[in-house]
Amino acid sequence: MMDVLIETRGLTRNYGEICALKPLDLRVNNGEWLSIMGHSGSGKSTLLNLLGGLDRPSDGFIRVGGEDLRVLSEDGMARYRREFVGIIFQQHHLIPYLTAVENIMMAQYFHSVPDEAEARTALERVGLGHRLKNRPGELSGGEQQRVCIARAIINSPRLLLGDEPTGNLDHGSTRVVMELLSELRAEEQFTIIMVTHNHEVAAWGDRTIYLDDGVMVREELKGD
Amino acid sequence: MLISIIMGASVATAFLGLAGELSFRIAMEMRNYGANILVEPMAAEQGGFLSDADLPKIKTVFWRYNITGFAPYLFGVIDISAGTKREKSVVTGTWFARLLTSEGEDESIQGVKVIAPWWGLSGTWPEAVNEAIIGAALAKRLGVVSGEEVTTTKERRTQIFRVVGIVTTGGYEEEQLFAPLATVQSLLGAPGRISRVLVSALTVPMDDFGRRDPAGMSKEEYEKWYCTAYVTSVAKNVEEVMSGSRAKPIWQIASAEGSLLTKLNRLMILLALLALTAAATAVSTSLMASMTERSPEIALMKAIGADSLQIIIVLLGEILVISSVGGLIGYLCGEQLAGFVSRSVFDASLQPSLWLLPTAVVSAMTVAMAGSIMPLRKALAIEPVQGLKG
Amino acid sequence: MGALKLTVLILAWGGIIIVLGRGFSVNRLLLAVSNATGFAAGVAVGALLLSTLQGDASFAVAKAVLSALFLLHWLVSLAALYRSTGEGTTVERFQKMSNNPLSAACCSIAVGILAGTICSFRFIPQGGEVPLLTVVIVGFSGVCLTAFFFGVEQFVPKMPVPTAEVLMAIVVSFILFASSSIPRLDLFSPLVMKVMKLIHDIVHQFFESMLIPDHLFFRPEVWNYIGLLFGNRVGLWGGMLIWFTPVLLVAAAIRLERLPSVAHIRQGAERRTLLKAHIRERRTRLVAPLIAGVMLAAAVFQSRFPAVEYWDPKPLKVAATPSGSIFIPLTGEIDLKDGKIHKFLFKERGRDARFMVLQNSAGGYTVTLDACSICKPDGYGQTEGAVICYYCKTLIPLETVGKPGGCNPVPVPFMMEKNGIAIDGAALLNLWGITVQATNRVKGAAR
Incomplete structure (x- = not known):
């Protein structure tokens, strides 16, 4: 399964005068786990947003899973996001007044129809079977992040994006989350692209690229 | 929100x-003002009178179905006495609830009772020729209560009325004595005469067309005007059947209504x-x-x-x-x-x-x-x- | 006004054709031909009915057929609701039928006959001989319309999985819509009356059986509610309930129909996607009952607010006998005993007068000028319970026709004879002259 899932050529994103992402050529294979490292403002989040269909490139070519993201309409982008991509946020971004299950069901609702049983199963799978009816405020950071993961994978995405998923977590929680992701990936066979500051976290990936000032400066394969 | x-x-x-x-x-309040058309003799100042023979004709006019009621009035100043008290006062001859038959028309009941439903009456409406109702203020001054008699005098003609009711209206009517028209006519020596008629009619709101002077209209316009129940056209209608009369819409009320x-x-x-x-x-x-x-x-x-x-x-x-x-x-x-x-x-x-x-x-x-x-x-x-x- | 009614019929017919065309999946030509044949036959049937049956009988027959159709519609939708709760879908069964050319053709012919009959009732005057030319024209234009609408039909989106009851609901609603444009074929008003009467009877029976005409234990409020049952609103709402229930049942049947199982798909997202597709498909199928409901509502509207048409016969020319009197027989060329106004025109030496004869509800006759004493002599038309002066649009109750005054038509003196009415011609002309003069005098007075 070494077919190409993501291909970008000369991918650029400018915010006014500021060039957040300089022309970037990147290929990611199906099922690969790619870590992106770089300090703040290096353009890694910009890249992630472009791949996740949250933002549009200023210039260049970007193709994910055979879909040319530049030509998609707004609603086409929305469809791409709900059917193809799952995103894990650093801030979790759970809806505060909905319970864990309801937060997951919301993702199901936007995708197709809500299914509570399936949402429960998904939460049990991330080890939160006992906290189904709790609101995000009543959960710890690690638990919140696991809800966020459950939500991200509920619609069986082919691409899972993580924007510093462990940025706010302590060492123990980080480990739990990373192990969970690894397990899920083994089951579901999705591609992971993860932005991180943490070398330890990046090491979970098959390959790590380093961005600096919008330019890819280094690429490391696992075991290098 | x-x-x-x-x-x-x-x-x-x-x-x-x-x-x-x-x-x-x-x-409802407006209705309380009752009549919206006042019919008076054309030369009221010179002592002109209307004839009560014309009254039934009011129910035969073009807009007869819109005329909900009317009442004739004959006013006269008389001396009135009850017991020892004596006073100068106004007597009004009118219809209370009179069964009216006009030729070719259904019978209808006309009179004060119809056009002035807001009158508060303690007692009954007069039925016999020598029965009368008396305004509350006048009754108080004379010390008259229902069932007693009052004597009225005008130029040596005397008529004794039995008071059957006391009327409260909140207006000048409380100073008057109301008696059947025919009796008052003979008391005042004015047979067949009336001084005014108040007509209560259902009308459509006045618009620009209705305000125009009928005299300046073309034939078609005049017909339209005549054919619409403006208070003016109803008034004109009434005026046509009451000989020697001038019918005026009581504007404040008519337009207000x-x-x-x-x-x-x-x-x-x-x-x-x-x-x-x-x-x-x-x-x-x-x-x-x-x-x-x-x-x-x-x-x-x-x-x-x-x-x-x-x-x-x-x-x-x-x-x-x-x-x-x-x-x-x-x-x-x-x-x-x-x-x-x-x-x-x-x-x-x-x-x-x-x-x-x-x-x-x-x-x-x-x-x-x-x-x-x-x-x-x-x-x-x-x-x-x-x-x-x- | 006539054109408007024409639109209703054309719309209904077009709707029916499009629905049939979209519903049946057989050869288009076969459908078109059977539809057109049915329509033409229907026009012929209507003409035949109108010419052979006396009075209202032909309308009664057509109404009976329509009522039977409505009843059938009720039964079919009840059955649909019953079936929908069971196993399997009704779709497969219908697919067989809709692919069967014979059943499709039968259905189209039957529907065509109905529609054609309704159209013919609109165009062919009742009684007397049938104007053959009109029949041919109506039939032919029906066939042309059929062809036209089959052309249009191709551009309409395919009906999502039609079933027999849905098809029936739509076709019936279109037919009722068409029939409601003809007051005497309208089903809804009689339905309302029936419901009202039924409820009254039931309530009445209830009190009878209690043998207490004025129950002292009832509080005034209770009486108010009982009074509600006697209001004429009850008939309307009850009628509406009966009218719309079949369509609601069909809609409920669709809604209750089980979705195809998606349990065999293990992956959650895929399963839900499929489920959503099924739900969406079921929802689109609800469009059909919705259309049917809208058409039924339109029928109700037409029935409640019929386009007002005045009965205004053409004045018949009459002549006076040498003695100067005009004699109008009660029966014969014109039947005066039908409670409608009949207009006549009398001309003599360059002067003319229009007058009308009317039998009032008491059975007596009145003769009046076709003019009132004030308005321009534009004449009168008859509506329900009243005549209207065309000039000032005043409605004059029928029972006051013959009384003078207002905008009432000016009464004409006449002699009631054994089998007719005699009017003095000269007097009539003079009266007309005075009336018209009087109108002129008003003009003079105004100037």
């Missing part, structure tokens, strides 16, 4: 509820609309703020794949639920408000009108929807990346 919807809906409900009630109340009501209704509806518009603006403003506040949430929805339609459905659904609740509460508040106003202004309780409930809820929803157009556009314009950062 809920508050503004409640406010808007309740004020609108109150106004609309009052509008219906008001026009009814005011129509017609146009004031429409104006008032229009004002009420306008106010209701204004209240709703204000509510819509308030809703819009508060929703705008709420959209800003909730922009991370909306951005998240977008990030996990909601398209514009889904966002609209979610937000509008929320708004509609809130607004229908607001409409319901607003309806209840508005009912109370209208009831309160009705009680304090008209001293009458208000019938709760159920048709206002759907009106209130629907208008609350409409207002909320109208107010949510701009906020929704704002919500749709939220960029997921920007929204999630903030």
Whole structure:
């Protein structure tokens, strides 16, 4: 399964005068786990947003899973996001007044129809079977992040994006989350692209690229 | 937001509820003024009189079906005495409730009882020729009560009346003695004469066409004018059958009855609309703020794949639920408000009108929807990346 | 006004054709031909009915057929609701039928006959000989319309999985819509009356059986509610309930129909996607009952607010006998005993007068000028319970026709004879002259 899932050529994103992402050529294979490292403002989040269909490139070519993201309409982008991509946020971004299950069901609702049983199963799978009816405020950071993961994978995405998923977590929680992701990936066979500051976290990936000032400066394969 | 919807809906409900009630109340109050056409002799100053033989003709005129009632009056100053007290006073000869038969027409009852239903009468209406009712003020001065007799004198003609009722009107009528027309005619030595007729007619509101001078109209226009129940055309109608008469619309009332009501209704509806518009603006403003506040949430929805339609459905659904609740509460508040106003202004309780409930809820929803157009556009314009950062 | 009614019929017919064309999946030509044949036959049937049956009988027959159709519609939708709760879908069964050319053709012919009959009732005057030319024209234009609408039909989106009851609901609603444009074929008003009467009878029986005409224990509010039962609103709402229930049942049947199982798909997202597709498909099928409901509502509207048409016969020319009197027989060329106004025109030596004869509800006759004493002599038309002065649009109750005054038509003195009415011609002309003069005098007075 070494077919190409993501291909970008000369991918650029400018915010006014500021060039957040300089022309970037990147290929990611199906099922690969790619870590992106770089300090703040290096353009890694910009890249992630472009791949996740949250933002549009200023210039260049970007193709994910055979879909040319530049030509998609707004609603086409929305469809791409709900059917193809799952995103894990650093801030979790759970809806505060909905319970864990309801937060997951919301993702199901936007995708197709809500299914509570399936949402429960998904939460049990991330080890939160006992906290189904709790609101995000009543959960710890690690638990919140696991809800966020459950939500991200509920619609069986082919691409899972993580924007510093462990940025706010302590060492123990980080480990739990990373192990969970690894397990899920083994089951579901999705591609992971993860932005991180943490070398330890990046090491979970098959390959790590380093961005600096919008330019890819280094690429490391696992075991290098 | 809920508050503004409640406010808007309740004020609108109150106004609309009052509008219906008001026009009814005011129509009633207006009716209390009774007649809207005054028929007088053309040369009243020179002592002209109308003839009571012409009276039945009033029910044969073109607009006879619009004439709800009329009463003839003959006034005269007489000496009146009861027991030891003596006074100079006015006697009015009139019809109380007289069965009138005009040729070719159904019988009808005409007289004061018909055109002045607001008269408060303790006792009965006079039936026999020598029965009379007396104004409350006059009765007090003379110390007369129902069942007693009063003696009236005019130029040596004397007539004794048995008082069968005391009348309270709140007006000059309380200073008079009311007796059957024929009896007063003979007392005053004026057989067959009457001094004025008051006619109560249902009329259509005066408009520009109705105000025009009939003399300057073309034939077609004149026909149209004659064919419309303007108070002027009804008056002209009456004038034609009462020989030597001049019929004047009693303008204040005639125009008040017609146009004031429409104006008032229009004002009420306008106010209701204004209240709703204000509510819509308030809703819009508060929703705008709420959209800003909730922009991370909306951005998240977008990030996990909601398209514009889904966002609209979610937000509008929320708004509609809130607004229908607001409409319901607003309806209840508005009912109370209208009831309160009705009680304090008209001293009458208000019938709760159920048709206002759907009106209130629907208008609350409409207002909320109208107010949510701009906020929704704002919500749709939220960029997921920007929204999630903030 | 006539054109408007024409639109209704054309719309209904077009709707029926499009629905049939979209519903049946057999050869288009076969459908078109059977539809057109049915329509033409229907026109012929209507003409035959109208010419052979006396009085209202032909309308009664057509109404009976329509009622039977409505009843059938009720039964079919009840059955549909019953079936929908069971296993399997009704779709497969219908697919067989809709692919069967014979059943499709039969259905189209039957529907065509109905529609054609309704159209013919609109165009062919009742009684007397049938204007053959009209029949041919109506039939032919029906066939042309059929062809036209089959052309249009191709551009209409395919009906999502039609079933027999849905098809029936739509066709019936279109037919009722068409029939409601003809007041005497309208089903809804009689339905309302029936419901009202039924409820009254039931309530009445209830009190009879209690043998207490005025129950003292009832509080005034209770009486208010009982009074509600006697209001004429009850008939309307009850009628509406009966009218719309079949369509609601069909809609409920669709809504209750089980969705195809998606349990065999293990992956959650895929399963839900399929489920959503099924739900969406079921929802689109609800469009059909919705259309049917809208058409039924339109029928109700037409029935409640019929386009007002005035009965205004063409004045018949009459002549006076040598003695100067005009004699109008009660029966014969014109039947005066039908409670409608009949207009006549009398001309003599360059002067003319229009007058009308009317039998009032008491059975007596009145003769009046076709003019009132004030308005321009534009004449009168008859509506329900009243005549209207065309000039000033005043409604004059029928029972007051013959009384002078206001905008009432000016009464004409006449002699009631054994089998007719005699009017003095000269007096009539003079009266007309005075009336018209009087109108002129008003003009003079105004100047």
